[in-house]
Amino acid sequence: MKKIAFLLPDFQEGGMPKVASNIMSGLDGNYHQHLILLDKNSEIRYEHNSEILPVCAKGQSKLEKIQVYIKRIKIVKQLKKKHQFDVVISFGVAANIINILTKQNDKTVCTEHNVKSIENKTWGFFGKVYDVLIKRFYSKPDHLVAISNVMKEDFIENYNIKNDIDVIYNPHKxxxxxxxxxxxxxxxxxxxxxxxxxxxxxxxxxxxxxxxxxxxxxxxxxxxxxxxxxxxxxxxxxxxxxxxxxxxxxxxxxxxxxxxxxxxxxxxxxxxxxxxxxxxxxxxxxxxxxxxxxxxxxxxxxxxxxxxxxxxxxxxxxxxxxxxxxxxxxxxxxxxxxxxxxxxxxxxxxxxxxxxxxxxxxxxxxxxxxxxxxxxxxxxxxxxxxxxxxxxxx
Structure with missing residues (x-):
């Protein structure tokens, strides 16, 4: 049986947790599922059939958020070492970068859920940071999944990502x-x-x-x-x-x-x-x-x-x-x-x-x-x- 981990910022609202939940429910019995939540205080609003692995609480100021992010990288790396996952699939920039930086023997699958060249402009300082991180790291996962063809083109044209990008539309029950x-x-x-x-x-x-x-x-x-x-x-x-x-x-x-x-x-x-x-x-x-x-x-x-x-x-x-x-x-x-x-x-x-x-x-x-x-x-x-x-x- 393969061990798979779903890595998300939280599991309480929005499109990414819903998509993750739907994938979890649709997988056959050949997967032992885990749910790694970067925010350990996240409410659980979606169905899942996995073991929850909380990471740590959010930071408030910019400095605290940076410190917490570094701490999360360390904790996720420890979780990967302990559980020896076969596959780790992550959702969104914050989780994707951590997935890439903590890669060991696991297959890393990174998914994106918005047109980043547009969305990042609405996030101020952290949007600019995300632009840099995407250009630097998004060619490194084993698979990069975009949920629309427009998103795929955005990665190629605005972030110069040359490796193959899979387009998989969101699943719905x-x-x-x-x-x-x-x-x-x-x-x-x-x-x-x-x-x-x-x-x-x-x-x-x-x-x-x-x-x-x-x-x-x-x-x-x-x-x-x-x-x-x-x-x-x-x-x-x-x-x-x-x-x-x-x-x-x-x-x-x-x-x-x-x-x-x-x-x-x-x-x-x-x-x-x-x-x-x-x-x-x-x-x-x-x-x-x-x-x-x-x-x-x-x-x-x-x-x-x-x-x-x-x-x-x-x-x-x-x-x-x-x-x-x-x-x-x-x-x-x-x-x-x-x-x-x-x-x-x-x-x-x-x-x-x-x-x-x-x-x-x-x-x-x-x-x-x-x-x-x-x-x-x-x-x-x-x-x-x-x-x-x-x-x-x-």
Whole structure:
């Protein structure tokens, strides 16, 4: 039996722990699994069937974070010596660099989950450090996995990584999503959907998710669809600013901030559409989850992931100025990155998202056609298919 370790910063929220959890559940019985958590105080919010190996607590100041990182390298190296893993798969820059630096006889598999040349710019000092580390070390693991073709190109073009890069899309437990999406709504949740045309978004309330665009779009849509409602699932540092924007636009009653939801899928299933307004993504799991809930998707054509999911041609170099309707959903022009928290006129990209939502909600034939394809599209990303690609890598 092979010994495999999953190395992550934490296991409490976000795409990386969810992907790791799905891979863990999909592996066959030939693997003895361990979970190395860099933050020893991490909550465990995802399923796993592994022995947990905590490392150490987080640092607070820049100096403490650097000191803690060095300490984590030492501890992980000790864990590798003690357990003699056959494979160690890591998630994200912080874990990947430690995996590479502590390599012994284990096969190192490093996975990345966002377009680093974009994401790192949002991280200030540590983003610049990560850029240097990626250029220096990402040619060294036995396998480097990108979760989209755009990410692969980003590594080659912006980080000069010349070794082979595997592209493996994120795995999803489609049957579990479907089952949970069919759970009955509570009385208060039923009330949310009563006499409403509801669209939904789920994601941390951060710059990357661009929620202000969606709120501004809904304010304009309300003029032609008076009962439109936007549900926003998630928490984050921009929550107050976004609530203030909804109030400023006089649509506070039409934008419902629902915080963290243990089962977002039943809410997604009962919504007319899932709309994603992100500035950038790696591979947006939530779009696949929405397809599994048979809820049509509309997404800004950001880097990366939405076009590879929605456009069957997967033409990752295509740029658009008007919305596009595809069999897998609707793509709208990417946003330019500006944060707009006021009542000025819609930008051209916001206007196109408004037109796309309006068309999908009003054209029943188009809506039914796209909805009829959702389940089959989601099945392409089922864990049973994707994990086989990881097992080949291991």
């Amino acid at each position: 489609i049957s579990d999503i479907v089952e949970r999406s069919n759970e009955e709504l509570s009385d208060s949740e039923k009330q949310l959907f009563s006499n409403k045309t509801t669209i939904i978004n789920a994601g941390r309330l951060t710059y990357a998710k661009g929620h202000w665009h969606l709120i501004r779009v809904v304010a304009e849509l309300k003029k032609e669809i008076p009962n439109i409602q936007l549900l926003i699932l998630g928490q984050g540092e921009m929550e107050k600013e976004l609530k203030d924007l909804a109030s400023q636009l006089n649509i506070a009653d039409a934008v419902v901030f629902m915080g963290f939801q243990s089962n977002p899928y039943k809410l997604i299933r009962h919504s007319y559409a899932f709309v994603m307004s992100s500035m950038f993504e790696g591979f947006p799991n939530v779009l696949i989850e929405s397809l599994a809930c048979e809820t049509p998707i509309i997404s800004a054509d950001c880097k990366s992931g939405p076009r590879e999911i929605i456009d069957e041609a997967k033409d990752i170099h295509k740029k658009i100025t008007e919305y596009e309707v595809h069999k897998g959903g609707v793509l709208t022009p990417a946003f330019d990155g500006e944060v707009i928290l006021d009542t000025r006129d819609l930008t051209s990209s916001e206007e196109q998202m408004k037109l796309a939502i309006s068309k999908l909600l009003k054209n029943k034939e188009l809506y039914n056609d796209i909805q009829s394809r959702c389940a089959a599209k989601a099945s392409e990303y089922d864990v049973s298919k994707i994990v086989k690609l990881y097992e080949n890598t291991f």
